[in-house]
Every structure is written in C-alpha cells, then in structure tokens.
Amino acid sequence: MTSSVAVLRDVAALRAAVRGWREKGERVALVPTMGALHAGHASLVTEGLKRADRVVASIFVNPTQFAPTEDFSKYPRTFDADLAKLAAAGASACFAPGVEDMYPKGFCTAVGLEGPAKADLEDRFRPTHFAGVATVVAKLLNQAGADCAIFGEKDYQQLKVVAQMARDLDIATEIVGAPTVREADGLAMSSRNVYLSPDERTKAVAIFGALSTAAGRIAAGEVLGHVMADAREEIVAAGFAIDYIEARHAETLDRVARRADGPIRVLAAAKLGATRLIDNVAVPHD
Numbered sequence: 001m002t003s004s005v006a007v008l009r010d011v012a013a014l015r016a017a018v019r020g021w022r023e024k025g026e027r028v029a030l031v032p033t034m035g036a037l038h039a040g041h042a043s044l045v046t047e048g049l050k051r052a053d054r055v056v057a058s059i060f061v062n063p064t065q066f067a068p069t070e071d072f073s074k075y076p077r078t079f080d081a082d083l084a085k086l087a088a089a090g091a092s093a094c095f096a097p098g099v100e101d102m103y104p105k106g107f108c109t110a111v112g113l114e115g116p117a118k119a120d121l122e123d124r125f126r127p128t129h130f131a132g133v134a135t136v137v138a139k140l141l142n143q144a145g146a147d148c149a150i151f152g153e154k155d156y157q158q159l160k161v162v163a164q165m166a167r168d169l170d171i172a173t174e175i176v177g178a179p180t181v182r183e184a185d186g187l188a189m190s191s192r193n194v195y196l197s198p199d200e201r202t203k204a205v206a207i208f209g210a211l212s213t214a215a216g217r218i219a220a221g222e223v224l225g226h227v228m229a230d231a232r233e234e235i236v237a238a239g240f241a242i243d244y245i246e247a248r249h250a251e252t253l254d255r256v257a258r259r260a261d262g263p264i265r266v267l268a269a270a271k272l273g274a275t276r277l278i279d280n281v282a283v284p285h286d
C-alpha cells in the first residue's frame, strides 16, 4: 500500500509544509512538472528521494511557456492519476496552484535570458518558451525553498537554462539533472507521446535511433559533419519533418566542429504529423 499525497493549493500551504519538514531536520526536493505524469516523472521523484527526505512535486500547466499556436488548451490533464503516481513514487506532497495564484491580476515580471536560452535550438522554434519556463521555475524555486530541484535531461536545453538562471539569480536550491527514461523501444517518455497515432508511435523511435547511432559514431572518431548529415537523412526517411538535429557542447550548448571540442551532446527536434518530439543523447567520451 502506498501512502497518500497531500495536495497543497497555494503558496502559504506549500511553505507551511516545507517549514514543518525542516523543523524536523528533513531535507526537501522539488520536482516541477506540468502533470500528465509518466515513469519519467516517477524517476525524478526517485532521484529526489536519493537526495532528500521529502519530495514535493508541483503540477502546473504554465500558460506563459506556450505560444498561442501551441497545445496549452489540449495539453493532457490527468490530475487524479497523477496523484496516484506521485504517491506510488513516494512523494509527500503535490503543489497544485491555480493560474490566479501563479499569475495574479497585475503580474508583470519575467526573467530575461541569454546564453543557453539563445543557443539557436528550441529557442529558434519557440522564441517565447524559455522566458515562460524560467519565470515560472524561478517562482516555484522561491515558493518552495527546497534544497534541490530535479529536472529531466530530456528537455536538455531547459535544464541548462534553469541551471544558469538559478546560478545567476543566486537561488540557493541545487539544480539536478536526471537521465531520460525511455520506452522499451527507446522512445523518450513524454506527456506528448499520447498525441501519436499507432503508426506514428511505431516510427517515433527513429529519432532516438538516429541520435544514438550518431553519438556512437562521433565517439568512434568519425567526421562529425558526415555523421550528422546521415542522422538527418535517417530521421527524414522515417517520416519526420526536422526542426533541428545538431551536435553541441554538452555544457555551453555552443556549436562544435569535432569530437575534441566536446563533451558533446547530440540533440534533435522533429515533427511526426502534428506531434513535435525532442530528444538528445550524450556522446560518450574518455
């Protein structure tokens, strides 16, 4: 039997819960999410429990990180199932504020970003996205005052943007990246995978296949430009329309020309029908 998760509806309730744990000498981890939880999120809770006594997961579908053309209104919302998953994973609480709590009337502040947020990857296709992410994450970090916060590596640029923002704004919470959890065939778990038709779902693994092959070939010393051109072809042949597929420095996200410029991460975003998938793989290095 799993214990139940306390639902905290506003910042005062969140702060009271965190204060109570701290008074008992417990460490606290925050797992920020937009709900529609899957095994990838459960692994973030597990990672939090390795580093803290208590995990609080937030569920907030953040309107400011969606462009008007994106899927905010149809983003999957599965709150009751999410709570059961959080309980099973061992979280103590779920912070689930309303839009009016996070963005009350008159709210007019946003975090301005350069560096990894302007790497010409996701930001090229979603120019307003990271300002929305960084602003809501700054709020969540300040609201929770946790010892650490766990973010999945699947959204690799997001992880780098959040880590830079927390560093630059002297937010004391440690930002921790956790490895991507994959389906049996290798497809990165994502709340958006539910949008895929059965036929698209079969094809979707090509993105991971191409990135893994590319990472292995770069590690083996093959010419980076050739390898990435082949990876691009492979993804197009599977039926994807590519937004980007690139090899970048794993820390700065700067462009790299050869293996020696690394550590390298290969990253891609591509559309299969109406569904946009992203993924990334580390290039093994000595």
Ligand code: PAF
Binding pocket: 032, 033, 034, 060, 062, 065, 133, 136, 137, 155, 158
């Ligand atoms: O990765 C996500 O689910 C979101 O971008 C986050 C970090 C919860 C901010 O809304």
